[in-house]
Amino acid sequence: MTAKDTRAPQLARLAGLVADETRAVCLLALLDGRAWTAGELARHAGVAASTLSGHLGRLVAGGLLAEERQGRHRYVRLAGPQVAQLLEDLAAQVAPEAAARPRTLRESTAGSAMARGRTCYDHLAGRLGITLTDALTERGLLSQDAGFALTEAGLRWFGAVGIALDRKGRRPLVRACLDWTERRSHLAGVAGAALCRHALDTGWCVRIGSERAVKVTPSGERALGELLGIEAAALR
Amino acid sequence: MTAKDTRAPQLARLAGLVADETRAVCLLALLDGRAWTAGELARHAGVAASTLSGHLGRLVAGGLLAEERQGRHRYVRLAGPQVAQLLEDLAAQVAPEAAARPRTLRESTAGSAMARGRTCYDHLAGRLGITLTDALTERGLLSQDAGFALTEAGLRWFGAVGIALDRKGRRPLVRACLDWTERRSHLAGVAGAALCRHALDTGWCVRIGSERAVKVTPSGERALGELLGIEAAALR
DNA sequence: CGCACACTTCGGTCCGAACCGAAGTGTGCG
DNA sequence: CGCACACTTCGGTTCGGACCGAAGTGTGCG
Numbered sequence: 001m002t003a004k005d006t007r008a009p010q011l012a013r014l015a016g017l018v019a020d021e022t023r024a025v026c027l028l029a030l031l032d033g034r035a036w037t038a039g040e041l042a043r044h045a046g047v048a049a050s051t052l053s054g055h056l057g058r059l060v061a062g063g064l065l066a067e068e069r070q071g072r073h074r075y076v077r078l079a080g081p082q083v084a085q086l087l088e089d090l091a092a093q094v095a096p097e098a099a100a101r102p103r104t105l106r107e108s109t110a111g112s113a114m115a116r117g118r119t120c121y122d123h124l125a126g127r128l129g130i131t132l133t134d135a136l137t138e139r140g141l142l143s144q145d146a147g148f149a150l151t152e153a154g155l156r157w158f159g160a161v162g163i164a165l166d167r168k169g170r171r172p173l174v175r176a177c178l179d180w181t182e183r184r185s186h187l188a189g190v191a192g193a194a195l196c197r198h199a200l201d202t203g204w205c206v207r208i209g210s211e212r213a214v215k216v217t218p219s220g221e222r223a224l225g226e227l228l229g230i231e232a233a234a235l236r
Numbered sequence: 237m238t239a240k241d242t243r244a245p246q247l248a249r250l251a252g253l254v255a256d257e258t259r260a261v262c263l264l265a266l267l268d269g270r271a272w273t274a275g276e277l278a279r280h281a282g283v284a285a286s287t288l289s290g291h292l293g294r295l296v297a298g299g300l301l302a303e304e305r306q307g308r309h310r311y312v313r314l315a316g317p318q319v320a321q322l323l324e325d326l327a328a329q330v331a332p333e334a335a336a337r338p339r340t341l342r343e344s345t346a347g348s349a350m351a352r353g354r355t356c357y358d359h360l361a362g363r364l365g366i367t368l369t370d371a372l373t374e375r376g377l378l379s380q381d382a383g384f385a386l387t388e389a390g391l392r393w394f395g396a397v398g399i400a401l402d403r404k405g406r407r408p409l410v411r412a413c414l415d416w417t418e419r420r421s422h423l424a425g426v427a428g429a430a431l432c433r434h435a436l437d438t439g440w441c442v443r444i445g446s447e448r449a450v451k452v453t454p455s456g457e458r459a460l461g462e463l464l465g466i467e468a469a470a471l472r
Numbered sequence: 473c474g475c476a477c478a479c480t481t482c483g484g485t486c487c488g489a490a491c492c493g494a495a496g497t498g499t500g501c502g
Numbered sequence: 503c504g505c506a507c508a509c510t511t512c513g514g515t516t517c518g519g520a521c522c523g524a525a526g527t528g529t530g531c532g
C-alpha cells in the first residue's frame with residue numbers, strides 16, 4: 001500500500017454532504033443566492049421538519065451553509081461564492097443527461113420562465129445571461145479567447161455604467177459558468193455578480209414570484225439597448 | 237412543495253461516487269493521469285480485491301472512470317479532463333484544512349518530493365508548477381488580470397518552442413488550478429497539459445519512482461533558463 | 473496440460489444514516 | 503398568560519452499501 005493522499009477523507013466527507021438527494025435539492029434551491037428558512041426547505045424537499053433540521057446541521061457543520069437565527073426562524077444560505085461555484089460545476093457535469101422533459105404544465109411554464117432568464121447564485125443565467133455575455137463579447141468588452149477575461153474597454157464600460165468591481169478578494173473578476181439550459185458559458189465571477197446586482201437594484205430586471213426566474217423590465221430593455229445595443233426582442 | 241430541481245438526483249448520485257473514502261483514495265491516485273490496474277488500486281487503498289472490484293464497477297458506470305481490459309488486467313483511468321478538473325476543484329475546496337503534518341519519515345520525504353514538483357492529472361504542479369506559472373507571467377506570456385489568459389506573446393512563445401496547442405475541443409486553452417501545497421494557482425488547461433507533455437517528452441523532467449512526483453533534469457534546467465529565464469536554483 | 477495470477481461473483485455481516493412521529497424548547501402575538 | 507408556530511431532540515425502524523473470504527472465471531506461462 002503506497003502512501004494514501006491525506007485529502008481523501010475530507011474529500012469524501014465533502015462529497016458526502018452533496019450525496020444525499022434531499023440535501024442536493026436544498027443546495028440547488030439555495031443557488032438562488034437567497035436565505036431560506038428551515039421550514040421552506042422542508043416543504044420544498046418534501047420531508048419532515050425534523051429530518052431537514054438534521055440535514056441543515058450537517059451542511060452547516062460541513063461549511064457549505066451559513067446560518068443566521070432570527071427569532072424562531074433559522075435562515076440558511078450558501079456559505080459563499082466558492083460553494084456556489086462548486087455546485088454549479090458539479091451540476092454542469094450532470095446537466096447533459098438532465099435535460100429531461102418537464103412533467104406538468106405548471107413545471108413546464110415555470111421551466112420556460114427559468115429558461116428565459118434566472119439568477120444562478122448571484123449572477124444572471126438562462127437566455128438573458130447568454131444574451132448579455134454575447135453582447136459584451138461582440139462589443140469587445142469581454143474576451144473569450146482563452147477563458148473569459150475583461151478587456152481594457154470592458155473595465156472602462158463597467159466604470160462608465162457605474163458598476164463598481166471589487167478586485168480585492170480571491171474571487172476571479174470574471175469566470176465562465178456553464179449554463180444549464182443553454183449549454184453555453186455565461187458571465188460569472190465578480191463582474192457577473194456586480195452586473196446582476198446592478199440590474200436588480202436599478203430595476204432593469206425583477207424577480208418573478210419567489211423562484212429564481214427573472215424578467216427584463218421596459219426600463220431594462222431601454223438601458224440594455226443603449227448600453228450594449230441589445231434589441232428589445234432578444235430579451236423577451 | 238415547490239418544483240424540485242430535476243438535477244438533484246443525478247447531482248447526489250455523482251457526489252455519492254466520491255463520497256466514499258476508498259473511492260476517494262482511488263480517484264486522487266488516478267489524478268496522476270495514468271492508468272492503474274485494479275490490483276494496484278486495491279493495494280494502494282488497503283482493501284480486498286473483491287471490494288475494489290465493486291468500487292470500480294460503480295465508478296465506471298457513473299462515468300468517472302474509463303476502463304480498458306488487457307489480458308487478465310483491468311486498467312482504469314479518469315474518464316477525461318473534466319473529471320480531473322472536478323476532482324481538483326473539490327480537493328482545492330478542502331485543501332486549506334488538509335495541510336496536516338505527515339506522520340512517518342517515509343511520508344515526509346515522499347511529501348517533500350511532491351511539494352517540489354508533481355503532475356496534477358496532466359499538467360505540472362507543486363513549486364515547479366508555480367515557478368513556471370510565475371515565469372510565464374513575468375515575461376508577459378500569461379496574463380492573470382482577470383482569470384488566466386494567454387497573451388499574444390504567449391501564443392507565439394508556445395509556437396516558437398514547438399509546443400502545439402489544440403484549440404478545437406471544449407477544454408479551455410488555459411485554466412487556473414489551485415495548488416494543493418502552494419495554495420496558489422498554477423497553469424492548467426490545454427496549454428498546461430501540452431507544456432507538461434513536452435517537458436516529459438523532451439526530458440526536461442522525469443518522474444520519480446511510480447508516484448506523481450517529478451524532478452527537473454540538468455537539460456531541463458538549461459532549457460528553462462534559456463526559454464524563461466528561470467535560474468537553476470529555483471528548480472531544486 | 474496445469475499452475476499462478478488477476479479479477480469477479482456470491483453470501484453474509486455490520487454499521488451508518490435517512491426517515492418519521494411524538495415530545496420538548498424557545499419565540500412572538502393576541 | 504396562553505396559544506400558535508418554528509424548530510430541535512429523541513427513540514425506533516428501515517435500507518443501502520462497504521467490507522471480507524471463499525469459490526468461480528478467464529488469461530498467460532512454463
